[in-house]
Amino acid sequence: MKRNIALQYPHGTLHGQLDLPAAPRALILVARAHHAAVDTVIAANLAARGYAILAMELLSAQEVQFADATQNVPRLAQRLIDVLDLIRNDGDMQDLPLALFANGDLTPAAIRAAAQRDKQVRALACHGGLIDRAGIQALKLLVAPLQMLFDADDETGRQAYLRARTHLSGIHEMQVLTPGEDPAAHVAAWFSLRL
DSSP states (O other), X not given: OEEEEXXXXXXXXXXXXXXXXXXXXXXXXXXXXXXXXXXXXXXXXXXXXTOEEEEEESSOTTGGGSTTGGGOHHHHHHHHHHHHHHHHTOTTTTTSOEEEEEEGGGHHHHHHHHHHTTTTEEEEEEESSOGGGGOHHHHHHOOSOEEEEEOTTOHHHHHHHHHHGGGOOSOEEEEEOOTTOOTHHHHHXXXXXXX
């Protein structure tokens, strides 16, 4: 089953698509800000493994036009929390174990949202991004096991993780991808282990 999801905000509508197989293993929320190819590949890979996928845009069509729109961590985190609340009250999704995947600039917002919904989000995987921008409080409160994947040339992201990991009390790991390596298999293995 496929369903379109929409959330209304003053600056426009956030669109999402739920892909729900007959007997899903769990639900993966794929948070998106731009149509990044990696998000599509990971969503397809996880769907092929029997997961339900909710791919949700966190910026409206109008907001995407602004280069700094992905830098507003509090706003993006609040929108993720709104999506998590929608999931919690949706008959098709509410009973499924839930994991969250974020990419790049959405990583700190995903960590904040997961920290605030610690009983709902069971696992978290992020590809790139500066996790220290989530803030010390969110890092300390994060309960969901966290996987951080970094491209081989992402020295800035790795340094941010090394700074932040002293504040992480839960399970967490970092993996550096080889050039051209697809992160999807790592994300799928992490969710399989944690869900």
